[in-house]
Amino acid sequence: MADSFPAGSAVTAAPVPRLALRGITKRYPGVLANDHVDLDVSPGEIHAVLGENGAGKSTLMKVIYGVVRPDAGTIRWEGAPVRVRSPARARRLGIGMVFQHFSLFETLTVEDNIRLALDTSSASGLPQRIRDVSARYGLTLDPARHVHTMSVGERQRVEIVRCLLQNPRLLIMDEPTSVLTPQAVLRLFDTLRTLAGEGCSILYISHKLDEIRALCHRATVLRAGRVTGECDPRLETSASLARMMIGGNLPHPVHRTAHAGAPALIVESLDVRTDDPFGTTLRSISFEVRAGEIVGIAGVSGNGQKELLAALSGERTLARDSAVTLCGTPVGTRDAFARRRLGLAFIPEDRLGHGAVPEMSLADNALLTARGGALVSHGFIRASAVRACASRTITAFGVKASGPDAAARSLSGGNLQKYIVGREIGQHPKVLIAAQPTWGVDVGASTQIRQALIDLRDRGVAVLVISEELDELVEICDRLAVIAQGRLSPAKPIRETSAEEIGLLMAGAAPSGDKVVS
Amino acid sequence: MNARLELRAQPSRVAMWAAPVLAALATLLVGFIVFEAFGLDPVAAFTAFFIEPVATRYGIAELLLKASPLMLIATGLAIGYRANVWNIGAEGQLTLGALAGGAVALALGDAGWPAALLLPAMFVAGALGGMLWAAIPAFLRTRFHANEILTSLMLVYVATLLLSWLVHGPWRDPEGYNFPQSKLFTANALLPSLIPDTRLNVGFLVALAVVALAWLFVNRHIVGFEMRVSGLAPAAARYAGISARRSIWLGMLAGGACAGLAGVGEAAGPIGQLVPSMSPGYGFAAIIVAFVGRLHPAGIALASLLMSLLYLGGESAQMHLALPSAVTGLFQGTLLFFLLAADVLVNFRPRIARAARAQ
């Protein structure tokens, strides 16, 4: 991606930092989210807070923004101690926050959404002010549009403009690029540099090392709630940052060359009209996944991935049988259970509530997808066989849990994901579909899961991975396609694609997508 | 001082069984207060309400007699509630069951059928009648996404009016002095007694059998498992290939069948004919029994005994304490409120945060 040094004047540390945190500590049941964290941000500085998932970054931002009260520690704003009791108080101080999971109201217009975040006194002449701000920072917006008609990238602009209208002196951006195409990322960086140049401080939360090195002046590294390093990321390498972030080198899965066999999953002219007013229609999607290869589908969320996954897994049945073929059998009209019997396994994006029932035990959750087989006899459940199956999965994948009777919701994200992955692989599928397999999972578990997928491929299974993390796809896939506005690009071997080409494909060509400014 | 609720990692089993006990105790406390407010000596009132009704052999038989329909209906409802199918119309399904079973009794009672044939036929008819009435909300939900709470409830009013019309009109006993009631059932259409000199009948055994079968189904059978998943996580159910429609149909029909059986139990048991009011609200009380019993057969059995006691107490209070019999409904509602309140402890732990802040 962009590896130019940030433009703008060199940042000299002002004598009084705009924001100074000392000893911030926050405890949740079972986990110390922030452990005596110190942080300094100067005016005009773009400061990265770097750490892997679960390191405590989001909690720290919530403390600064007043959503959460720390158990201990002080906050100084422009030299004076303050207590940030609520987001409204934070806004009055001059702190704005763009959330990772947007806090927007879909059925309302852009104008109403922004109005809700402003104090009553400053709400006059809003539509014009929105247009002015969005033009000034290159974030095109139409105040009268309803948010549910907008793409994810456009929604982020609403979030940002909402903050900017309050003239923030500190802007917190929480993982902003996970929903953007590579080109949109560059435009965002320009906006942020403009803001920093005007004296606004920016706290940039991310785990993406290349971006931080390209954009930020300083970085604070968090690991397990503690500060493990501070540096100037422009002077570091990705490897050195990774070492600070995870205490070791960034692991890479072991690849053997792929030997692809016959197509195990064939999708042919898949058309799905969505009845969800907030959904995406799929148009003529065709691709195939051969045994012994990993095919990836990249794309910004909201471009049809949900609908495609539902059509492939069988959670949504289709009109035409031949739209989806599994190991030679047309299954378009068959439901999820039937497809599983034919050798399909599926790891959904949401662990709790979709891939597993939170209140049920791991043993019961094993039964969830392994119902047709040795675990059920004459309709009655064989409880000991079920528990044995769960135990095997727990051991084989190193899941940290008290046993097969532990409730699914008591596991950490990474451990539950390992269990689900293990459960699906344990059914010896011929085709495995994985959606966002390492989302919200710590680095150790991520690597384990990616390695498991590669091992599966080497055993001759056809694997399809749908993900928003381009890095992950590039790391494990043999071929890559891009989904945008419900259409799929042809899948090309990884070696023959480039980040720029993929970025262009992700942006799509339809008017509602991000326009590409060449 | 800041009181907060913290999600527990694992639902607390202790709290799951303690909550109904806590709720029962709290309700008794409220009872004390109500008695006081009415100027009654609380201890005497308490005894009259809760102890006297079951102090005799007859009293215990009455306790079990009233517990039978409650247990039966609650079991059927619980199967549905576990699948997030909210059948609130059990009272109407009971009525339809009574009508169907009663129709068989009235039509075939004089035809010389032995009780061993007639009674099962009535039960089957009753179950079918209840299922038919429950099938309407099930159909409306699967086909039109109509909320089954409202549709099943509306049908309660319709069922009551239907019964009223029938016993005032076409099915009225011509020798009944113009009272709105059907002919009395013939002896072969009445449930045999279990304990002599009491009203406890074979229906009690039917209820127990159904409870046992339901337990087997919900906890040991794969379809029972599937329905539980449907209720806990609908997206996971779809993911696993569990048919939501089947869960809805089974959930509603289970409740309807059980309510229908209970209706026959009332018609062929203590009432012995069809009258405008076939139940003192068993269909609604059973909802409370299902909740207080944690949707679990053992819990439901115990809760139905408690609820039955509340009914008997209400009747006793009316006779001996001059309290309106509606006091039963009051206690029932209170019990459910306290249970829902106590339930928070199952999934949450109360935390009192220290006031001191380190700033």
Place this chain on the structure above:
Amino acid sequence: MDTFAQIVVLTLAAGTPLVFAALGELIVEKSGVLNLGVEGMMLVGAIASFIVAAKTGAPWLGLCAGALAAAALSLIFAVIALTLRANQVATGLALSLFGIGLSAFVGRPYMSVVIEGIRPLAVRGITDFPVFGKLIFGHNPLVYVSIALFIVVHAFLYRTRAGLVLRAVGEAPQSARAIGYPVMTIRYAAVLFGGACAGVGGAFLAVAYTPSWVEGMTAGRGWIALALVVFATWKPWRVMLGAYLFGSVTLAQFQAQAAGIELPSQLLATLPYLATIIVLAAISRDETAIRLNAPASLGKTYHPE
């Protein structure tokens, strides 16, 4: 023509308890809370208003008492379902059962008491004016109040900032909280308002419409009000339309007699309930309309961090 005016007056009166209860529940649901206790709250409002009216001889005072009593009951619901995070459906059902039991219990001594109720307007000279006199000036005062309530609710929801905030809370309470709005407080206020409205709806029956007290006198109107909110796809003007439509169905018995149709009274009495079922099925069928108009967080338990 005078019969026409008479029918309109009767229809509006018959629909008025539904207007009060449904508009109140509309506000509650707009905030994301599902309160199934409307039937219980209406009955409690009815008996409370009746008792106060009987004791003080002032039916308007009774009306206020009815609103307060029902609001107090809704407070119990709010504590259990909102603060204690209990399942909203179960808690609402409990509220209804409790309210039905409580009203029957407290109302037993008042079964055959007679009171002076709130009578329809009868201004000499004006109301007698042919057709229009009765049409415009012949209604019960509470009918006018209910129409005023509709105007207030509509303006509140779509013209005020507070209404915007309410809608936002119902749409995405976590987002509203992230911006800094007190979601719990707003929901509590909505629930209390809904309770008061349901209480007035029930009180109308007891001190104006009949006026009398009969156990269970709402006869399911609370449940019908809930169905009405769905039928109206959460829009106030459609609530009014639905309420008056149901009012006219309730009068079907008289209309059938007038038309010379011979049907047993019980079967005619099933019409409002059957109509509710049909209407509910018809509107729920359109999943898209429901998805777009129903408050997205309706009925879901809200967990503040």
